[in-house]
Amino acid sequence: MDSLSGLFYGLSVAMQPGNLLYCFxxxxxxxxxxxxxxxxxxxxxxxxxxxxxxxDPVAAIIMLTGIYYGAQYGGSTTAILxxxxxxxxxxxxxxxxYQMAKQGRAGAALAVAAxxxxxxxxxxxxxxxxxxxxxxxxxxxxxxxxYVSLMLLGLTALIVLAQGSILRALAMIVLGLLLSxxxxxxxxxxxxxxxxxxxxxxxxxxxxxxMGLFAITEIVKNxxxxxxxxxxxxxxxxxxxxxxxxxxxFPASARGTALGSVLGLLPGGGxxxxxxxxxxxxxxxxxxxxxxxxxxxxxxxxxxxxxxxxAQTSMIPLLTLGIPSxxxxxxxxxxxxxxxITPGPQILTQHPDxxxxxxxxxxxxxxxxxxxxxxxxxxWVKLLKIPYGLFYPAILVFACIGVYSVANSTAxxxxxxxxxxxxxxxxxxxxEATPLMLAFVLxxxxxxxxRRAMQMSRGDATVFVTHPISAVLLAIAVALLAMAxxxxxxxxxxxxxxxx
Amino acid sequence: MKVNLRSGDVPLGxxxxxxxxxxxxxxxxxxxxxxxxxxxxxxxxxxAGMLLVLALAILIKGLVGHDExxxxxxxxxxxxxxxxxxxxVALDHLGLVIxxxxxxxxxxxxxxxVQWKPVLALAAFLTAFCYVLFILALGLPIPAFPV
Numbered sequence: 001m002d003s004l005s006g007l008f009y010g011l012s013v014a015m016q017p018g019n020l021l022y023c024f025x026x027x028x029x030x031x032x033x034x035x036x037x038x039x040x041x042x043x044x045x046x047x048x049x050x051x052x053x054x055x056d057p058v059a060a061i062i063m064l065t066g067i068y069y070g071a072q073y074g075g076s077t078t079a080i081l082x083x084x085x086x087x088x089x090x091x092x093x094x095x096x097x098y099q100m101a102k103q104g105r106a107g108a109a110l111a112v113a114a115x116x117x118x119x120x121x122x123x124x125x126x127x128x129x130x131x132x133x134x135x136x137x138x139x140x141x142x143x144x145x146x147y148v149s150l151m152l153l154g155l156t157a158l159i160v161l162a163q164g165s166i167l168r169a170l171a172m173i174v175l176g177l178l179l180s181x182x183x184x185x186x187x188x189x190x191x192x193x194x195x196x197x198x199x200x201x202x203x204x205x206x207x208x209x210x211m212g213l214f215a216i217t218e219i220v221k222n223x224x225x226x227x228x229x230x231x232x233x234x235x236x237x238x239x240x241x242x243x244x245x246x247x248x249x250f251p252a253s254a255r256g257t258a259l260g261s262v263l264g265l266l267p268g269g270g271x272x273x274x275x276x277x278x279x280x281x282x283x284x285x286x287x288x289x290x291x292x293x294x295x296x297x298x299x300x301x302x303x304x305x306x307x308x309x310x311a312q313t314s315m316i317p318l319l320t321l322g323i324p325s326x327x328x329x330x331x332x333x334x335x336x337x338x339x340x341i342t343p344g345p346q347i348l349t350q351h352p353d354x355x356x357x358x359x360x361x362x363x364x365x366x367x368x369x370x371x372x373x374x375x376x377x378x379x380w381v382k383l384l385k386i387p388y389g390l391f392y393p394a395i396l397v398f399a400c401i402g403v404y405s406v407a408n409s410t411a412x413x414x415x416x417x418x419x420x421x422x423x424x425x426x427x428x429x430x431x432e433a434t435p436l437m438l439a440f441v442l443x444x445x446x447x448x449x450x451r452r453a454m455q456m457s458r459g460d461a462t463v464f465v466t467h468p469i470s471a472v473l474l475a476i477a478v479a480l481l482a483m484a485x486x487x488x489x490x491x492x493x494x495x496x497x498x499x500x
Numbered sequence: 501m502k503v504n505l506r507s508g509d510v511p512l513g514x515x516x517x518x519x520x521x522x523x524x525x526x527x528x529x530x531x532x533x534x535x536x537x538x539x540x541x542x543x544x545x546x547x548a549g550m551l552l553v554l555a556l557a558i559l560i561k562g563l564v565g566h567d568e569x570x571x572x573x574x575x576x577x578x579x580x581x582x583x584x585x586x587x588x589v590a591l592d593h594l595g596l597v598i599x600x601x602x603x604x605x606x607x608x609x610x611x612x613x614v615q616w617k618p619v620l621a622l623a624a625f626l627t628a629f630c631y632v633l634f635i636l637a638l639g640l641p642i643p644a645f646p647v
Binding site for chain 1: 515596600623642
């Protein structure tokens, strides 16, 4: 099936009433959590994961992806109106978006963000439709050797892209890999690292770790530094950008889309990295760099497009390689596995309705999001008046129900507590949870493929450099690592993360 | 050289070292195997060794470096965890209709000054909402009432 007929087929799947409903629900929930600071897409999806078991597989994945890109729209609303990012990826929208709002152009800023996101969303959908099918055909020929090298490349990219200390990122990855080996070894049936606790024989569940490291940690950190919420409510009479805004915003939006589409593919990339990089690019290209931070349209349109494009193209590694590139995609992978679908190149041939349905639903979802966001903006702003004190107990309740429902066992609730403590301490010690989480997900795949590769080569470890594809992947990994360690690149990397 | 014990590196290094040593001790009797036929202990032991080296590096960096001291807020953490611990212990016996309001009330005290009226209203609303959505509508096998 070529890309165009695939997309049409996908539209016919996504237009089925049930799928349309879940697409809308995903977009709505995404906007909601995007607007509300303190609850991110990863935690939300972790809570909803057990429920997706009761849904049709296609509908479940359509809803979950909708939450992710929907959150990118909602996050910028809060950033523009009250100078507080609803999502991490909206930090950049605070810079110029809030300045525009202060100059009385809040409506224009919101419209620029929404239209930029819509444009990026549509383009990114076509990027997936064009590039994912040939990529999965190529990946189908990968053996265990290539897979190991590919995953090592992925982990290396995580280290390079992680903020802060490389040593800590590496330690988090090794810890994540080690945690993933807990439980019964599939090859021999021996139990490993269980310390005699029978609940650990099946290994640690993904949901309690994700909830502990992200949701619980986030709540405690919010409680220790209460934020002041001052809503600058002003009349939003004019919701349409000027011609000048279009002239300056559109090229920025197009560049942001292109940049985001590429960066979204990188492990640990996705939406956050994309918008930082786009802001830096726009500032460099602009003839008026002094306007940045004071309400430059380019500084809003570019990053807003980039984060939405990045959010969507981060689906590509999951759909073609079976490798989640960020925590949100790891949750989507988890949802697929609950439904009995293994993420990877075979999705395209074995479940074309899921592949094309999900891709096409992004077109519909993005269109819905503009409608959900712009006319209903006043409603979302009202939601911000709910004090955090009433908000976090509700998150805890849903977290408990979600964690318990994974295996209908209170053992996972104890696990939630353990990882809540660990997550809080790690965040205090400036360690990122994302490398740990992704390593935990990739761990079993790496071990299985590594052992198989070594068995096939009769213990000859040189296969990783004598197989051409594997050698190329490893060479890229080494180059990335060298770049991160070299002092000149290091300072530039830190600079890129600092402000853009 | 001044030894810096309050930076994050020292406790992080010690914790990771503890994890690595515990893992190595647990794995000591598992078959290590060879490169061709790896035993169940091969990969975890290699990883634990790597973790030990990294933990040592972080620890040394912390001892000689001059990082800022870390400030912890253990009170909200302890209260939130106490609420979760109650649910973990009681859910199978007391069910959702008891656990949800208790969790909401315990967790609310983590914010210092509590306004009880909205908190109690939230507890009642969440209990009803979760009962209707998860038990009645979705039919999740969660204990609902005390047994």
